[in-house]
Amino acid sequence: MSLIVDRRGALALGLGATASVSLGGIGAPAFAANDANDVIQKFTSGKKPTESLVKLDIPEIAENGATVPMTVSVESPMTEQSYVKELLVLADENPRATVATFRFSPLGGVAEVNTRIRLGGTQHVIAIAKMNDDSVHMASKPIKVTVGGCGG
Amino acid sequence: MAPAIKPRIRLDKKEAKVGDVVEVKALVSHTMETGLRKDTSGQTVPRKILNKFTCTVNGKEVFAADFETAISANPYIQFKFKARESGPVILTWYDDDGSTIVGEESIKVT
Numbered sequence: 001m002s003l004i005v006d007r008r009g010a011l012a013l014g015l016g017a018t019a020s021v022s023l024g025g026i027g028a029p030a031f032a033a034n035d036a037n038d039v040i041q042k043f044t045s046g047k048k049p050t051e052s053l054v055k056l057d058i059p060e061i062a063e064n065g066a067t068v069p070m071t072v073s074v075e076s077p078m079t080e081q082s083y084v085k086e087l088l089v090l091a092d093e094n095p096r097a098t099v100a101t102f103r104f105s106p107l108g109g110v111a112e113v114n115t116r117i118r119l120g121g122t123q124h125v126i127a128i129a130k131m132n133d134d135s136v137h138m139a140s141k142p143i144k145v146t147v148g149g150c151g152g
Numbered sequence: 153m154a155p156a157i158k159p160r161i162r163l164d165k166k167e168a169k170v171g172d173v174v175e176v177k178a179l180v181s182h183t184m185e186t187g188l189r190k191d192t193s194g195q196t197v198p199r200k201i202l203n204k205f206t207c208t209v210n211g212k213e214v215f216a217a218d219f220e221t222a223i224s225a226n227p228y229i230q231f232k233f234k235a236r237e238s239g240p241v242i243l244t245w246y247d248d249d250g251s252t253i254v255g256e257e258s259i260k261v262t
Contacts, residue, residue: 066224066225067224067225068224078234091222094222095186095188095221096220096221096222098220098222099220099222099223100217100218100219100220100222100223101217101218102215102216102217102231103215103216103217103218104215105213105214105215107209107212107213107214107233107236108214108215108231108232108233108234109173109214109232109233109234109236110173110231110232110233110234112231112232113215113217113229113230113231114228114229114230114231115217115223115224115227115228115229115230116223116224116227116228117222117223117224118186118221118222118223118224119222149224
């Protein structure tokens, strides 16, 4: 356990005990592979995201990593008082962690997006939502990729 | 540059009542070159992606995104907004080379 803590100290800092324990059940993401840690730290300003409100919909197995459909939605009233500001999507084993950042506003009124992403291999996809009160929420899902989609 | 790329945009309704949720689907042709791939002679193909996307309804931004290289070629984006005002729905994609791809639809809110 101490080894894991050493290697993933930053994960523990960034995501907190609750997240790492619950992720442990499905195999903790190997965040060391790319800049995912730094990106998460920067996005959340060091806050621990709670595993709530965010719904991440991706296939369990993707045959072609070059185009993987993904839907992310965040539960929010999307009013001036309470809305989702930003939604960050990461892939923890891609050459570059950040997949996209989506920006919502009360003018839009719905925090839901669907797009197609590239995944270099079997890994975890992580979605982190930042609310207008700066609280952060996340969802994470493992995905098995048969053929990677990053070229090279 | 190649002739202007025409994005394919679809709104699930052209007319809506205030508060109705309108779904937007948009597809644009673009290689989204990652800058990681090598061509047959072993040269790295330089990065060229659409790095930003915005959608305004009657001049107000309802949705925006910053794309990275992990967005698939011919990027597809689908999102929703609540109808408030009639007006043009303008979708803009920003290319690494500074050019933009613009598509326009309109919504009538009653």
